Amino acid sequence: xxxxxxxxxxxxxxxxxxxxxxxxxxxxxxxxxxxxxxxxxxxxxxxxxxxxxxxxxxxxxxxxxxxxxxxxxxxxxxxxxxxxxxxxxxxxxxxxxxxxxxxxxxxxxxxx
Amino acid sequence: xxxxxxxxxxxxxxxxxxxxxxxxxxxxxxxxxxxxxxxxxxxxxxxxxxxxxxxxxxxxxxxxxxxxxxxxxxxxxxxxxxxxxxxxxxxxxxxxxxxxxxxxxxxxxx
Numbered sequence: 001x002x003x004x005x006x007x008x009x010x011x012x013x014x015x016x017x018x019x020x021x022x023x024x025x026x027x028x029x030x031x032x033x034x035x036x037x038x039x040x041x042x043x044x045x046x047x048x049x050x051x052x053x054x055x056x057x058x059x060x061x062x063x064x065x066x067x068x069x070x071x072x073x074x075x076x077x078x079x080x081x082x083x084x085x086x087x088x089x090x091x092x093x094x095x096x097x098x099x100x101x102x103x104x105x106x107x108x109x110x111x112x
Numbered sequence: 113x114x115x116x117x118x119x120x121x122x123x124x125x126x127x128x129x130x131x132x133x134x135x136x137x138x139x140x141x142x143x144x145x146x147x148x149x150x151x152x153x154x155x156x157x158x159x160x161x162x163x164x165x166x167x168x169x170x171x172x173x174x175x176x177x178x179x180x181x182x183x184x185x186x187x188x189x190x191x192x193x194x195x196x197x198x199x200x201x202x203x204x205x206x207x208x209x210x211x212x213x214x215x216x217x218x219x220x221x222x
Contacts, residue, residue: 004155031208042116043156043199043212055208090155097208098143103155 002026004104006091012110015081021107023074023091031097032074034066037088037106049074050097081111114139116202118213125190125220133185133216135200145183146210147176148199156199190220 004025013019025032034046048056049068063085065077074091088108092101117136125131137145144163148156160169162178169176173194175186185198197217201210 006155040214042214043201045209048208050208058209092155098203100144100146100158100161101210102158103148105155106153108153 004091004093004102006089006104006107008107009105010108010110012112013078013081014112015083017081018077018079020078021076021089021091021109023076023104025072025074025091025093025102025104027093027095027102029093029095029102030071031094031099032068032071033092033094033101034074034076035090035092035103037090043090046076048097055097078109081109083111085109086111114202114204114211116200116211116213118198118200118216120216121214122217123219125187125218127191127220127222128189130186130188130190132187133198133218135183135185135213136181137183137200137202137211138181139202139204139211141205142202143205144203145178146201146203147183147185148201150197150199150215159198187218190218192220192222194218195220 007022031050036044046060047066067075088106090106091104094101115138119134147159150156160176165180197215199215201212203210
């Protein structure tokens with residue numbers, strides 16, 4: 001596999017479920033990001049990890065919990081979500097925090 | 113407050129009809145201005161990075177330019193396959209964050 005991969009591509013979950021999104025980058029990058037993309041809104045940065053250390057938490061509710069076990073993998077753990085959390089969740093990586101970011105295909109999340 | 117504004121929100125062009133997309137930014141100490149292309153249901157695809165006013169970059173029918181307040185993405189003789197949403201983002205020196213605009217949805221008709 002090349003680039004940035006995300007699984008699953010689609011996820012439907014109830015408000016009481018717990019699920020996790022996975023991201024893997026095959027680019028040898030050192031920074032990884034989670035974004036939320038909702039219709040008619042700009043991309044919203046959620047979390048940044050730089051060399052496995054979390055450097056940014058953009059006031060994200062605690063029902064979203066990130067995990068970065070190494071520079072190639074990033075997870076987003078989800079629990080007790082709300083319907084307004086339905087969106088496209090994008091993972092990205094960059095060589096350095098100030099470099100251009102490369103995005104994965106996203107996970108389309110629907111909360112029922 | 114750092115901000116990025118893109119215009120127009122949507123643009124319909126006839127094949128071969130050249131035009132420009134605008135990205136206005138307000139960022140304290142710009143370290144880079146980034147352009148992306150996003151197709152429906154996919155993640156953004158990186159196009160260009162511009163670092164300083166006066167810089168230009170080209171790729172096929174696309175040319176990006178940068179001034180101290182805005183960036184333009186010029187599309188020359190577009191084809192239907194250029195149809196996509198084009199996003200710009202600005203990064204400042206004192207942050208790892210990129211501030212994204214809401215994008216311009218481009219449709220090119222044959």
